[in-house]
Amino acid sequence: MHEKFPPEPALNAGRLKGRDIMAQLWGGRFTKETDQRVKAFNDSLSFDIRLLPDDIAGSIAHAEMLGKVGVLTQEEADLIVEGLYGILEDSESGELPVTDAYEDVHSFVEANLINRIGETGKKLHTGRSRNDQVALDMRLYTRSRMEETGSLIVDLMEVLLKLMKEHTQTFMPGFTHLQKAQPVTLAHHLGAYFEMFGRDAGRIADAMVRMNECPLGAGALAGTTYPLDRSFTAEQLGFFGPTANSMDSVSDRDYLLEYLFDLSVIMMHLSRFSEEIILWNSNEYRFIELDDAFSTGSSIMPQKKNPDIAELVRGKTGRVYGDLMALLTVMKGLPLAYNKDMQEDKEGAFDAMDTANTCLELFTGMLETIYFRKDVMEQSARRGFTNATDAADYLVGRGVPFRDAHGIIGRMVVECISRDISLEDLTLEEMKAFSPDFDQDIYEALSMKNCVDRRNTTGAPGAAAMEQEMAHDEEELAEYRELFIYTDEDDPEE
Numbered sequence: 001m002h003e004k005f006p007p008e009p010a011l012n013a014g015r016l017k018g019r020d021i022m023a024q025l026w027g028g029r030f031t032k033e034t035d036q037r038v039k040a041f042n043d044s045l046s047f048d049i050r051l052l053p054d055d056i057a058g059s060i061a062h063a064e065m066l067g068k069v070g071v072l073t074q075e076e077a078d079l080i081v082e083g084l085y086g087i088l089e090d091s092e093s094g095e096l097p098v099t100d101a102y103e104d105v106h107s108f109v110e111a112n113l114i115n116r117i118g119e120t121g122k123k124l125h126t127g128r129s130r131n132d133q134v135a136l137d138m139r140l141y142t143r144s145r146m147e148e149t150g151s152l153i154v155d156l157m158e159v160l161l162k163l164m165k166e167h168t169q170t171f172m173p174g175f176t177h178l179q180k181a182q183p184v185t186l187a188h189h190l191g192a193y194f195e196m197f198g199r200d201a202g203r204i205a206d207a208m209v210r211m212n213e214c215p216l217g218a219g220a221l222a223g224t225t226y227p228l229d230r231s232f233t234a235e236q237l238g239f240f241g242p243t244a245n246s247m248d249s250v251s252d253r254d255y256l257l258e259y260l261f262d263l264s265v266i267m268m269h270l271s272r273f274s275e276e277i278i279l280w281n282s283n284e285y286r287f288i289e290l291d292d293a294f295s296t297g298s299s300i301m302p303q304k305k306n307p308d309i310a311e312l313v314r315g316k317t318g319r320v321y322g323d324l325m326a327l328l329t330v331m332k333g334l335p336l337a338y339n340k341d342m343q344e345d346k347e348g349a350f351d352a353m354d355t356a357n358t359c360l361e362l363f364t365g366m367l368e369t370i371y372f373r374k375d376v377m378e379q380s381a382r383r384g385f386t387n388a389t390d391a392a393d394y395l396v397g398r399g400v401p402f403r404d405a406h407g408i409i410g411r412m413v414v415e416c417i418s419r420d421i422s423l424e425d426l427t428l429e430e431m432k433a434f435s436p437d438f439d440q441d442i443y444e445a446l447s448m449k450n451c452v453d454r455r456n457t458t459g460a461p462g463a464a465a466m467e468q469e470m471a472h473d474e475e476e477l478a479e480y481r482e483l484f485i486y487t488d489e490d491d492p493e494e
């Protein structure tokens, strides 16, 4: 899993001022100091410092490759690599302060390398540009956040399947137009979300395959004259291989857009689910009881226990959509190749990743601890004429044409509404007054259990169909678990 480091960049403004050490990477062509407002506007260190481990990993691969192809001597490469490890260590321990003297994470690393190991440090940037460097860093960072998203979805699917297994006989109304329609089970209802999150996991997995190419070596835009071994660096960094076109390599943010879209769909699914949790938790439904640890109170109304987690997830969905729209808009007018506009990819993308991943984690915790009031759910299905279709089907079984049966049951429903009772509360005599085809076994046919369990077409809520569905879900989950969840066995060094 990607470790965010440092979690909050410690910006100590001006701490390096007046000291004779290197902080800026360019300047030779300039005869004036940068206006301080320009520097503040241009700098990205405050938000791209989270790319530090990725920037150092990329630099290590680049230095090793330069040593391997002979652009650097092996001693030079070794010295650089050692210096880079030192920078990572010292930043992690806090010994090396991150100050706003540096323009961005790339400058921070390179300047500190030079300050640390001297002249040799100035050779690291041979055959490289910050354009392919930032393209690489973002890809590495995004790849590990995608993996994190994948594993968080797996956790959620795990909880869903566990609940499904527990609730195959928990009857509840299924709704259309938010009106009670036909009875289903809680297992079936939750199974719908299992499908959605399964597709979400699949989308992340697909996108990870597409994005896993290494832009390092593309240079500023046109490659380089040095004999770089791009396949070597790609392999070192866990990519399938190098990207194919250097101009595309430094200009492409499709993979980020794809991930932000995937996160948007995940948020949309979480938001719909949240909406149901909020409804089910209301005094009117009372289907569920949220755990005290996953709900909050009111400062004025002592009786309140609010579904704030679900509401926040629903609310935060807009942010993630916004982050996707912002990046789509940033990219839409950019000529090839790199443009500084692309620095604007970061804050929004980081916000979307942080937001969606946190929402996934919190939602799973909330779901895991919900108490489902089975009796209330079943009673609700019973009181909503959700078995009316089954009553009509019963008559069809006795030779009544469906349209006639529909009319008969409709009239019975009107009668029941006026008496505030359910269909099965009518006596057989009363039923027979509507149709002579009713018999004692109608009561059996109207039971929630029968109404549900007889629906066994593929994908339906009946017990046999649900068995099949859950067996399939089990396999799907195992696949994603293997793809996204790492165990010690996968990596013996960990």
Ligand code: ARG
Residues within 6 Å of the ligand: 044, 048, 104, 130, 131, 134, 338, 340, 342, 343
């Ligand atoms: N901070 C920059 C970014 O995020 C790094 C690349 C700078 N490249 C350049 N040509 N100025 O895009």
